[in-house]
Amino acid sequence: MALQCGIVGLPNVGKSTLFNCLSNAKAQSANFPFCTIEPNVGVITVPDERLVKLEELVKPQRVVPTTVEIVDIAGLVKGASKGEGLGNKFLANIRETDAIIHVLRCFDDDNVTHVDGSIDPVRDKEIIDLELQFKDLETVEARLQKTEKAAKASKDQDAKKLVEVLYRYKEAFENGKSARTVELTEHEQKVTKDLYLLTNKPVMYVCNVDESSVVDGNQHVEAVREAVKDENAEILIIAAKTESEIAELETFEERQEFLEDMGLKESGVSKLIRSAYKLLNLQTYFTAGVKEVRAWTFHKGFCAPQAAGVIHTDFEKGFIRAEVIKYDTFVELGSELACKEAGKMSVEGKEYVVQDGDIMHFRFNV
Ligand SMILES: Nc1ncnc2c1ncn2[C@@H]1O[C@H](COP(=O)(O)OP(=O)(O)OP(=O)(O)O)[C@@H](O)[C@H]1O
Ligand SMILES: [Mg+2]
Numbered sequence: 469m470a471l472q473c474g475i476v477g478l479p480n481v482g483k484s485t486l487f488n489c490l491s492n493a494k495a496q497s498a499n500f501p502f503c504t505i506e507p508n509v510g511v512i513t514v515p516d517e518r519l520v521k522l523e524e525l526v527k528p529q530r531v532v533p534t535t536v537e538i539v540d541i542a543g544l545v546k547g548a549s550k551g552e553g554l555g556n557k558f559l560a561n562i563r564e565t566d567a568i569i570h571v572l573r574c575f576d577d578d579n580v581t582h583v584d585g586s587i588d589p590v591r592d593k594e595i596i597d598l599e600l601q602f603k604d605l606e607t608v609e610a611r612l613q614k615t616e617k618a619a620k621a622s623k624d625q626d627a628k629k630l631v632e633v634l635y636r637y638k639e640a641f642e643n644g645k646s647a648r649t650v651e652l653t654e655h656e657q658k659v660t661k662d663l664y665l666l667t668n669k670p671v672m673y674v675c676n677v678d679e680s681s682v683v684d685g686n687q688h689v690e691a692v693r694e695a696v697k698d699e700n701a702e703i704l705i706i707a708a709k710t711e712s713e714i715a716e717l718e719t720f721e722e723r724q725e726f727l728e729d730m731g732l733k734e735s736g737v738s739k740l741i742r743s744a745y746k747l748l749n750l751q752t753y754f755t756a757g758v759k760e761v762r763a764w765t766f767h768k769g770f771c772a773p774q775a776a777g778v779i780h781t782d783f784e785k786g787f788i789r790a791e792v793i794k795y796d797t798f799v800e801l802g803s804e805l806a807c808k809e810a811g812k813m814s815v816e817g818k819e820y821v822v823q824d825g826d827i828m829h830f831r832f833n834v
Contacts, residue, residue, distance in 0.1 A: 472509070472537040473744040474565030478592050479543025479583050481573035482676040484508075485708040487540035489715045489737045507561045508540040514745050514752070514763070515738045518795055518825060522754060522761045525802055534752055534763040536745050539565055545583060546595050549602035559603050559666065567670045567747045569740070570596065574675040574688035574705075589675065589688050590695045597646060600666040605641040607663060608634050630659045637665070670747045672702040674740065679710040683731040702743055706736030751824035754795070755779070756804065766822060775822040776830040786832040790816045795825035804829075 475483045491510030513533045523531050541561045548555025562568070572589035573582065584591070612634050619627035633656050640650050646667035652660065673696060675689045685693075685705050693703060707730070714735065717723045727735055749768045753775060754761065766775045777784030792814050793807045804827075807813050822828070 470511075470537050471566040471748045471750065472539050472564070473567045473569050473748060474507075474539045474541050474562050475569045475571055476541055476562060476596065477543060477571035478573070478595065479545060480581055481543070481571050481592070482575075482708040483543065483571050484540050485712050486571060486674065486676065486706065486737070486740075487538065489708060489711040489735075490538055490741065507542070510538050510540070511535050512538055512741055514741050515734075516752065516763055518752075518754070519761065519763055521799055522756050522827075525799065526756050526758060526761050528757065528761040529759050530761075532760060532762040534765045536741060536748065536750070536765075538569070538741075538744060541565075543583075544596055544599055546599070548599040549606070555599070559599075562600070562666055562669075563664055565669065567744070568672075569674055569744060569747075570671055571674045571676055571708075572688075572692055574681070574686060574692065575678040575707075575709075577678070587688060588691075590691050593673075593692070593695065594644075597667070598644065601641045601644065601646060604647055604665045604667050605638065607665060608637045608641065611663065612638070626659045629656060633660050641667075670749075671699070672704065672743055672747050674708075675703060675705045676708045677705055679707045679730060681705070682707045682710070682736070702747070704736060704740055704743060706740065708736075711735055711737055751822075753822055753824070753826045753828050755829070756798070756827050764828075768824075770822050771818060772816055772820040772822055772828075772830075773818050775828065776832065779830070782834045783830050783832045786834040787818065788831040788833055790820060790822075791829040791831070792816050792820070793827040794823075795827060798827050 475487055477483050487508060487510060490512050513535055516533060519531060519533055539561070542558045544555060544558055548559060570593065572592055573587060574589050576587055612631065615627060616631050619631045633652065636650050637647055640647065647665040648668050673692060675685070675692055677686060677689065681689065682705060689705055696703065710730070714723050714726045717726060727733070750765050751768050752763045752765060754763055764778050766778050772790040773784045773787040776787050776790065793804065793812060797807055797812045801807050801810055801812065
């Protein structure tokens, strides 16, 4: 279930720099547009304080965190949807991701070229949005051509519904709006599921700023905030270049000191990883044995057997029940045994919807 977040933006806005801070794989970062051509994929550990706490309490032989995949995609330019600047290839890369981290250049630096000659993140965002919308319009029109006639002639309600939604999408794109602004009922979602529209993917924005703007932002960040205020999307302010320098420091203490000097408690990329995880609609449950304390990723809304299947398919097939302790209770009482004795371990069946932070023990039979 490896879901991916793609880092998207214009060329030279700091995507690879950000990716480098995230991953140990050093993506090539340089001051010329189109430095990245093949997408770099990083499997990135999700920082989770709960895991640290559980380690203290359980003292296991090892601790295994959960991960999220992030892909550094090449910069898109105006005309990408028409194939400009290897646009089609890069758009295909975006289509393969499950969510978008849209990086916006919010730093002034005459030494770093901007493809459009000036710093204007709102304009930049619109360029990217437009290209993605153009591509989606193409997808929608192609689908209409294929299905419209047949849908009209048939009694198939799903097909009719599909055509109706396709027209709503078309109208949105023609008005410069993204697919995610079109609200759909459950049925409508079902019939349009296989469209895989680019502008339907969840999005968050990263304002890439200079070191001095990292706490309070700057006028570019303000402009972005204003421009996306109706999107209900998260905005993170990160000084990617500075963070990439911090990432080079040897020890955790050195890195922490540097961050504190900047006025930060934790690195921007740490926040970013957690936000990416949330954007993908992922949550974590734990297993906490003396051999191993481990974080597991599941989709929000998974029932216990599905969540068990993340560990092993046998766990799902032979699922009998799950024993669940809430994280806060575990920390409060200090051990599984104490929770059991206090009657704080619940026994749950197939219908149980697993919650973020649950400490799980699965009973199964194969
Ligand atoms: N916050 C920042 N302040 C100043 N310079 C920065 C900042 N972030 C990145 N840079 C610089 O901008 C240049 C471009 O960065 P990077 O290669 O990461 O861009 P990119 O978005 O990956 O570009 P491409 O689309 O061409 O792959 C590099 O020289 C990098 O050091
Ligand atoms: Mg790059």
